[in-house]
Amino acid sequence: MDLYGRDLITTQEWEKWELEEALDLAARMKRDRFSLEFTHLLEHKTFIMFFYNPSVRTRISFEAAMTELGGHSQFMTPSAGRFKTSKTAGETVEDAAKVMARFAAGIGIRILEDKVPYYGAGTELLREYARWADVPILNMADDRFHPFQGLADVMGWAEWYGEGPGRPNYRALEGKKFVLTWAQGALARSWCSVQEALLIASRFGMHVTLARPDGYDLDPEVIEWTRRNCEENDTTFEVTNDPVAGLDGAHIVYARNWMSPNAYQDGEFKKQEEIEKAMKITGWTLDAEKMARTDNAIFTHPMPVDRGNEVTDEVASGPRSAIYDIAENRLHVQKAVMALTMGNL
C-alpha cells in the first residue's frame, strides 16, 4: 500500500494516514532541503503544469519543487476551449490525457471559477483527466479545492503549535479552536483555499467556527463534509454571521475574502457585481482589537493578502502571523506529494 500513481484532487479524498505520510516527508524535506536523499527522486522526469488561470506563487513553488527533486516542470497556459465539445471541433480529454501520460510523470492543473461555465466544472475537468491519464493528476487549485494549500496550512499551524519550522506537532492541533472568517475586499476570491482549510482543520481534530455575513455561504457539500469530519473527531462546528463573537478563545484565525454563491448566473461569472456587493459590507477587516479576543491566536492566510481590506498590517506583519512560513510550506508539501505519487518511494 503506497501512494504511487495516486491523484490528489482534495485532501478529503485521501486517508488521514496518507496525508500524514506526505506531511512527515514534507517536514523532513524542509529540514534538509537540498539533501542528496531528495534531489534525485524525480531525476530527468517531467511534470506538466496546466495553468488555465495564471498564478505567481503556485507556479514558482511547483516549478521549484521539480527542480529540487531533480526533474523539470513544464509551464503551459492552455485555452480551456481547445477540447472537443458539443459546439467546437477539437481533441477529446481522453486523447490528450493518454498522450501526456506517455511523456510525463504527472500532470498539474489549475482552473478557477472564471474559466469554467458553472461552479464545479473545474473539478470535473480534473476528474476527467484523472480518468484517462495513467499518471497522477495533481490539483494546483480548482474552483472547489486547493489540497496543497490545505496541506501547507496545516503544516504551518502544526509548526507554530509545535517546535517551529520543520518541526510540526499535529497532535497539538487537536482540540484547538480554528476560526475561518470572511473578510472585506475588492477581489472576489475563489472558494478553493477556504474550503480546503475547513476540510483539513476539521480533519486534524480542531473545533471549527465559520463566520461570514449572511449571503456568503460556501459549497453545501464541503460544509457537510466539514460537519462530518468534526463529528468523527468529536469536535464542534459552528456557523455565525457575527464578525467578532466567534473569535473568543480562538487559536488560529483565517481571514479571507470570498465571493458569494450568486457569482455564477446564467452560465456567467459576475465578478464586477460580486466586488460591488462585497464593498458595501463593513466591519469584517481583521484587526488587532479582534485578535485580542482570541487565545493568542496565530493569523493564517493563503496569500496574496489584501492588506487594509482583509486584515490590517499590524496583524498581517505581527509576531503571530504565520503567513510566510505557510507560503514556504507550499514548496515542501508539493515536493513530498510529488515524490510519493510520481517517484515510487
Add this chain to the structure above:
Amino acid sequence: MDLYGRDLITTQEWEKWELEEALDLAARMKRDRFSLEFTHLLEHKTFIMFFYNPSVRTRISFEAAMTELGGHSQFMTPSAGRFKTSKTAGETVEDAAKVMARFAAGIGIRILEDKVPYYGAGTELLREYARWADVPILNMADDRFHPFQGLADVMGWAEWYGEGPGRPNYRALEGKKFVLTWAQGALARSWCSVQEALLIASRFGMHVTLARPDGYDLDPEVIEWTRRNCEENDTTFEVTNDPVAGLDGAHIVYARNWMSPNAYQDGEFKKQEEIEKAMKITGWTLDAEKMARTDNAIFTHPMPVDRGNEVTDEVASGPRSAIYDIAENRLHVQKAVMALTMGNL
C-alpha cells in the same frame, strides 16, 4: 562521418542510413528510457524552441526530450514580425541566429501556414536560420515538412509490424501497402504531417496510395519526391479520388484532414473559407466498414484526432489503432536526433 551539427528540415534530405541510425538509437532509448547511457548526453546544454505557432504535444515532447537527456529546452513564442523586413526596422536573421548559436546547442522552430505570407515561407525561414547558425536547426513542424512526425510514424509502423514497442522491424514494412487518405473535418489542417508521411513511407519501401477529393492535391514537389522514392524502391505510387477503392489490401491507413491548395489567396490564409468548403464534402470519414476492406491494417494519425469527422471512435480506439504508440515515439525520435546532432555521439 556522423550527424553532429546537422540540421533536420525534412527526412527527405537525410540519407537513408542516417535516418536508420537515428531510428535505431530511438528504439534503444525507448527500451531503456532513463538509462545513465542517455541521461547525460546533453547535460547542461540548452535547446531553444521557437514556437511561432503554439502546440501542446510538440512542446511537451521536445521539452521532455531535453530533460531526459540532461539538458534544458527554452520555450519561446516569438512574433514573426520582429525581424527586419522591407517594411519594418528590426534585427536580421543573421544576427539573431549567430547570437543564439553562442548560447544554445541547437534551435527548434515551429511555424505553420497561418504565420507566413505564402506557402513555403515557413521552410524558408528555417533555411535562413540554418544558413547562419552554427548549431543544428531542427524542424518542429513548418508549412511543408514535419520530420519528427515522419520518424515517429515509421517507427510506430515498424513496431506494429515488428515485435512491438521498442522493437521495430523496418524490413517488415517493405512491400506493404500504405494509404494516405484525406478526411473530413472543420480544422483545415496543415500539409506538413501528411507530406512527411508520404515521403517517409515511400522512402522505407512501401507501396503508396494517396486518396483525396478532387481539389485537395498536395505540394507538387513532395508528390514528385514521393514518386521518385517509390521508383527507387520499385514500389507503386497511386493517386485516386475514391475514398474507398484504394483501401483494398492496405496494411497501414493514415486518415487526416487537410486544407486545399487554394488556402492561400492574395497573400492571405483563408482558413474560414477552407473549413466551409471541407464541410460540404461527405463520405470521407474513416470507419470500420472501410477498414474491413484492408488487410487488417493499422490506423495511424499524427494527433490530435478529430474524432467523428476524420475517423470514428471505433477505429481510433480500436485494437489496430497505433496512435498513442506513435505519439509516444515523438519523444524517442526527438531524443535520438538531438543526441546525434547536438551531442557529438
Add this chain to the structure above:
Amino acid sequence: MDLYGRDLITTQEWEKWELEEALDLAARMKRDRFSLEFTHLLEHKTFIMFFYNPSVRTRISFEAAMTELGGHSQFMTPSAGRFKTSKTAGETVEDAAKVMARFAAGIGIRILEDKVPYYGAGTELLREYARWADVPILNMADDRFHPFQGLADVMGWAEWYGEGPGRPNYRALEGKKFVLTWAQGALARSWCSVQEALLIASRFGMHVTLARPDGYDLDPEVIEWTRRNCEENDTTFEVTNDPVAGLDGAHIVYARNWMSPNAYQDGEFKKQEEIEKAMKITGWTLDAEKMARTDNAIFTHPMPVDRGNEVTDEVASGPRSAIYDIAENRLHVQKAVMALTMGNL
C-alpha cells in the same frame, strides 16, 4: 568579505575589485564552459526571471546561465499592475518579495521605460524588491541601468585589446579612447545600455567622449557619475554634438540609437513622437568612412543592431566588429555574478 547575497542594480554601486572578481570568474567560465568546477555551483536552485518587458537575448542567456550552473531559471511575464497601489487592490511588493525569497535563490527583473509611469520608476521597483527580498535582486535591464550588458561590454573590449576570447586584459583598456555616439533609427531605444557603458568605460580608466545631437542628453546623474569616474582615473570626459570629430583617435566606438529626454510627458511614454523626431536627423549612421578616422577602433553594440540605420553592414560585420563576442559574454558574466551572489563561493 564576499559577494554572497549582494544585489546588482548597476555596476556603479559595486566596488572596482568586486567587478574584477566577477569578470575574472567570467573569463574562467568562458575558457572552460562546461567544467565540473562550475556545473554544480547552483545545482537544484531556482532563479526567478520577471520579464515585465519581453526579450529574446536576455531571456536565453539568463535561462542558459542557470542550466549551465546546474539550476533552473523560471520565466515569468508579470503584469506591472498586479501590485497594490493607490488605485488598485493587490499584493504589496513586501509580501511578494518575502515569499519568493523562500522559494528562489535569486530574482532577476527586466522593466523598461514603456512599462513605468516616469523615468526611474523601473530602478525604483528593483530597489523596492531588494529592500524586502533576502536573496539577490539582479537587474536584467531597467529604464536606467543594464549592469550585465556593461560587464559583457568591458569584458569584450578587454578581450579585443587583450589576448582574445576568454583572455581579457583590463589594464590594456586604461588610457584608451572610448566614444559613445548616438545613431539614427526608428526604434527609440532605452537609455540603460548606453548609460551603463558610460559608467563602465569611465570606471575602467578610459577617456570617454559622448557624441549626440542637441536634445539627446542622457540622465544627468549618470553623466555626473561618469565625469567623477573619469576624474578619479585622471582621464578626460567630453561631450559633443558633432557626429564625426569625436571619432578621431578612438579605440572603441559604440554607436546606438536612443530616445530623447522628452520621451516621457505627462506620465506617458511617447514612443511614436520619439521615432518621428529621430527619423528627421541625418548624418549619424556609423560607416566605414567615419571608422577610418579612428585608431583602428573596434565596433561595439549591445544588439540587436538596427543595420542600415545605426551602422552600416560593412562596419557591423567587419573584421573589427566585437558584437557577437560581446553578446556571448552576457552568458559568462551572468553565470559569474549568479554564482558569486547566489552560490556562496
